[in-house]
Structures are given as C-alpha cells and as structure tokens.
Amino acid sequence: MNKITVYNDEIKIENSGNIEISVGEASKFFNVQSVKVKVLEDTDIVIDVSKVDIKLDFYINVLKGVKANIYEYKHDGEYKFQYKYYLEEDSYLNIEKINDGRDIKEMTVINLNGERAKVDSNLKTISKNQEKYNFLVYHNAKDTISNIVNNGVNILDGVLEFNVSGFVSNGITGCDINQKGRIINMTENNCIIKPNLFIDEEDVMANHSALIGTFSSDEIFYLMSRGISKKASENLLTKGFLLKGITYYKETLEEIINKYWR
Amino acid sequence: MNILNIDNLTVEVAGKTILKDFNLEIKSGEIHAIMGPNGTGKSTLTKVIMGDPNYKIIKGTISYNGKAINDIPVNERAKAGIFLGMQMPLAIEGVTNADFLRSALRAKEGDKFKLLPFIREVDKYTEKLHMDSDMILRGINDGFSGGERKKNEILQMNILKPDVVLLDEIDSGLDVDSLKLVGESVMDYYNERKPAILLVTHYQRLLDYIKPDFIHIMKDGKIVLSGDSELALKIEKQGYDKLVGMDNE
Numbered sequence: 453m454n455k456i457t458v459y460n461d462e463i464k465i466e467n468s469g470n471i472e473i474s475v476g477e478a479s480k481f482f483n484v485q486s487v488k489v490k491v492l493e494d495t496d497i498v499i500d501v502s503k504v505d506i507k508l509d510f511y512i513n514v515l516k517g518v519k520a521n522i523y524e525y526k527h528d529g530e531y532k533f534q535y536k537y538y539l540e541e542d543s544y545l546n547i548e549k550i551n552d553g554r555d556i557k558e559m560t561v562i563n564l565n566g567e568r569a570k571v572d573s574n575l576k577t578i579s580k581n582q583e584k585y586n587f588l589v590y591h592n593a594k595d596t597i598s599n600i601v602n603n604g605v606n607i608l609d610g611v612l613e614f615n616v617s618g619f620v621s622n623g624i625t626g627c628d629i630n631q632k633g634r635i636i637n638m639t640e641n642n643c644i645i646k647p648n649l650f651i652d653e654e655d656v657m658a659n660h661s662a663l664i665g666t667f668s669s670d671e672i673f674y675l676m677s678r679g680i681s682k683k684a685s686e687n688l689l690t691k692g693f694l695l696k697g698i699t700y701y702k703e704t705l706e707e708i709i710n711k712y713w714r
Numbered sequence: 715m716n717i718l719n720i721d722n723l724t725v726e727v728a729g730k731t732i733l734k735d736f737n738l739e740i741k742s743g744e745i746h747a748i749m750g751p752n753g754t755g756k757s758t759l760t761k762v763i764m765g766d767p768n769y770k771i772i773k774g775t776i777s778y779n780g781k782a783i784n785d786i787p788v789n790e791r792a793k794a795g796i797f798l799g800m801q802m803p804l805a806i807e808g809v810t811n812a813d814f815l816r817s818a819l820r821a822k823e824g825d826k827f828k829l830l831p832f833i834r835e836v837d838k839y840t841e842k843l844h845m846d847s848d849m850i851l852r853g854i855n856d857g858f859s860g861g862e863r864k865k866n867e868i869l870q871m872n873i874l875k876p877d878v879v880l881l882d883e884i885d886s887g888l889d890v891d892s893l894k895l896v897g898e899s900v901m902d903y904y905n906e907r908k909p910a911i912l913l914v915t916h917y918q919r920l921l922d923y924i925k926p927d928f929i930h931i932m933k934d935g936k937i938v939l940s941g942d943s944e945l946a947l948k949i950e951k952q953g954y955d956k957l958v959g960m961d962n963e
Contacts, residue, residue: 676788677792696808
C-alpha cells in the first residue's frame with residue numbers, strides 16, 4: 453500500500469517500493485505542483501487530499517501488465533486538479549474517488565496506450581458549490597476498455613457538471629467504451645451531464661447514459677411506508693446510490709452522507 | 715382495540731375521481747376482503763389509507779383510533795401501526811434489505827431497538843417463508859421474482875408487527891406453494907397478534923388460507939355489496955356482472 457497525503461501545500465509520500473514517485477513544481481507562476489507516479493508492480497495507492505491551496509497535476513503511468521488501484525478522498529477545500537493517466541499494454545487501473553470539497557474543478561485525461569489496457573473509474577461526489585469534472589478518454593490501442601461512472605448528489609448551492617468524451621481513431625478496433633453519469637439534483641440549480649463519443653471506427657462497442665433528476669417519489673413512499681422519515685429515506689437512497697463501486701473509502705463516504713442527511 | 719374508520723371518502727388521482735363517498739370501519743381482530751374488477755378503486759383505497767401523496771383526498775376522513783390521519787405523513791402512519799403490503803413492491807438497488815429493515819425498526823422502536831433480537835427475527839422469518847438467507851444483504855427486492863417480493867412484504871410485516879395490515883393483491887405472482895406459505899403466514903400473524911386486516915384480492919384461492927369475516931364488492935369507487943365468506947364463492951361461480959351488474963374487465 454502506498455499513500456500520498458496532500459495537506460495545505462505539503463505533499464507526503466509513503467512508498468512501499470512498487471512505485472516510483474517524484475514531486476515537483478509544474479509551474480511556479482501559476483503555483484502548480486506536480487506528482488509523477490510510475491506503477492511498477494501490482495499495487496494500491498491511497499490519495500488523501502485536504503485543505504490544499506495549490507493547484508496540483510498528477511501524472512500516473514501504469515506499466516505493461518500491471519494492475520493498480522487508486523483510492524482518492526478529497527475534502528475540506530477548493531481544488532483545481534488535473535490527472536493524466538497512461539496505461540500500457542495489458543495494464544489495469546481501477547480508480548475510486550470520493551469528493552467532499554467546496555469548489556472543485558478537475559480535468560482527467562486517460563490514455564489507453566497499450567493493447568487490452570483497461571480502466572474502471574468511479575467518481576462519487578456530494579456537490580455543495582461549483583463542481584465541474586471533465587474526462588477525456590483516448591483509446592489509442594486496440595481492444596482497450598474504459599468504464600467511466602460519475603455519480604453525484606447536488607445539494608445546497610451546488611451546481612454540478614460532468615463532461616465525458618471518449619475517442620477512438622480509425623483502425624483502433626475492438627474497443628469497449630462505457631460512460632454512465634447520474635446526478636440526483638436536490639436543488640433548483642442547473643446540473644449538466646455531457647456524454648460524448650467521438651468514434652471513427654466501426655468495430656467498437658460503445659454505451660453512454662446520462663440521467664439527472666431527484667429520487668423517485670415511489671421509492672420515497674415505499675421507504676416511508678415502513679416508518680422511515682423522509683430525511684432518513686433520502687439518506688438510505690443516497691447511500692445506495694453513492695456507495696456502489698466504492699470499497700476502500702466506503703465507511704468514510706457513509707460518514708459524509710450521514711453528515712448531510714442526519 | 716384499534717379502529718380504522720373511513721368516512722365518506724372521495725379521492726382523486728390525476729384529476730380522475732377513483733373513490734366516491736367510500737365508507738368502511740375495520741377493528742382489531744377483523745379480517746375484511748375487498749373484491750371487485752380492475753379499476754374500481756381497490757388499490758387506491760389501500761394507498762390512500764397509507765398516505766400515498768399521488769392520491770388527493772377531496773372530502774371525507776380517514777381516522778385511526780378516533781384521530782383523523784388525512785394530513786399525517788406516511789412514516790407517522792406506519793409508526794402508528796399501519797402497514798401496506800404492496801401489489802408491486804419496488805426494487806431499490808443499492809439499499810440492502812438489512813439496512814432498510816433496521817432503519818424501519820429503529821424508527822419504530824427508537825432507543826429500544828436491539829440488533830441481536832432483530833437478526834434472530836429476520837433469520838426466523840426468512841426460514842419460515844423459505845427465502846434465501848443471503849437475501850437480507852441484497853438490495854431491496856433487487857433481482858427478486860414476483861413471488862419473492864411478496865414474501866419480502868410478509869417478512870417486513872412480521873418484523874414490524876403492525877396493528878392494521880393492508881394487503882394489496884398479495885396473492886398475485888405467487889405459485890401454489892408460495893400462496894399457501896404466504897396465506898398461512900398471514901393467518902399465523904393474525905392468530906398471534908389479532909390485527910385488523912384489509913386485503914384486496916381478485917380470487918377466492920387466497921381465501922382458502924386467509925379466512926375473512928367480511929367480504930365487500932366495490933363498484934365505481936364504493937362498496938356496493940357486503941357479505942360473509944359465502945360471497946366469495948358466489949363471485950367465483952357467478953362473476954361480478956350477475957352479482958352487482960357490471961362488466962368484469
């Protein structure tokens with residue numbers, strides 16, 4: 453298990469030896485720090501980010517045949533982060549990310565550079581202010597797979613946006629692209645999901661779904677008909693919606709949900 | 715003694731009147747069966763008693779133990795002891811049966827809630843109802859067959875121990891063995907706690923296991939004929955058309 457802890461402008465690294473990692477200054481002018489990680493062997497990386505007042509760029513390279521899990525928790529701050537992932541042949545990357553920050557802007561670029569590289573990405577957020585997530589997923593090699601799941605519950609002054617674009621060039625056959633976005637909007641504010649597929653190849657499987665709405669009144673009625681209050685029903689439904697696909701930070705996410713639906 | 719009283723109730727859904735000047739009184743220890751063709755308001759009756767916000771009460775009163783409950787939220791009605799076993803129980807992915815039932819029982823019992831007795835009760839009734847023991851860890855009705863969903867409703871009834879039980883077509887989707895199991899479970903619950911039971915059904919077959927004291931036929935949103943268990947046999951033989959002058963849809 454490796455751990456990257458980012459607190460204020462300090463970046464701490466715990467390296468169990470199966471990654472190479474370097475921390476540097478990406479741009480002094482814009483106050484951007486960078487973290488470059490090369491995953492050498494199968495491993496897990498935990499990223500804990502809080503109260504950060506710098507911009508941060510992550511570069512993560514998963515080598516040939518390596519499987520990596522990244523578990524990230526971002527809280528208590530305003531964040532402008534950029535992530536760039538590079539996956540080599542037969543590599544696998546699982547990203548589980550939970551966000552409980554204030555204003556968040558993220559750009560995630562996933563490069564599936566080697567044949568049969570696969571990425572599973574699960575983002576869960578409770579949006580209280582402005583949150584915008586952009587994903588660019590490049591299938592640069594044959595038989596690559598991407599599963600991008602973005603789930604958010606929008607509350608208080610939240611305005612939440614998911615933009616996901618998948619790219620396949622001509623000749624890159626056998627790819628499997630999946631995008632699922634769902635926002636439970638519990639405000640009158642506008643939320644946006646833009647699922648885009650830019651595909652110039654016929655031999656591709658592609659699915660995308662985008663859903664913005666509230667919890668179903670029938671679901672609420674069913675739970676309330678057993679004596680559960682409306683607030684507690686929403687708590688249960690939020691947990692059901694957000695906890696799916698989250699393992700390492702599951703209890704943390706439950707605590708976050710309990711904080712807002714007490 | 716608990717008394718559920720429905721007095722002169724008129725109910726609309728989506729601008730259409732479903733129940734018209736409906737009257738009924740149910741007391742602890744009584745079993746009432748409501749029968750009738752589709753579209754006469756039987757399911758509406760159970761949902762409006764439970765407080766489904768999709769149904770609008772135009773006039774009349776639903777009272778429980780002398781207190782009007784028209785404006786009481788759904789969860790408060792449930793906590794007061796009213797339970798609705800639904801015709802088509804929803805599947806809710808991600809919310810486990812365990813979390814759901816624990817939350818429901820905790821809402822009812824408050825600080826008196828104890829986890830161990832809860833687990834024992836769940837084990838007891840899942841076994842009695844021939845349900846998979848791992849169902850408790852699955853999402854509510856997630857991947858359940860129609861029969862399993864109905865058994866899950868009966869499981870919930872046994873855990874929550876209501877005083878007024880509304881069962882809306884609890885027999886639909888059940889095979890012969892499951893129908894017997896569900897019917898007998900309802901009667902076991904009745905014999906143990908003597909609740910007031912209102913069941914909606916289309917068929918006499920459920921009444922082989924659950925023995926009602928009163929049978930009512932609904933037409934155009936109100937009860938037009940009441941009787942004892944003989945009435946169900948008459949319906950089976952003659953149909954609604956002959957008995958109350960309407961087409962059976």
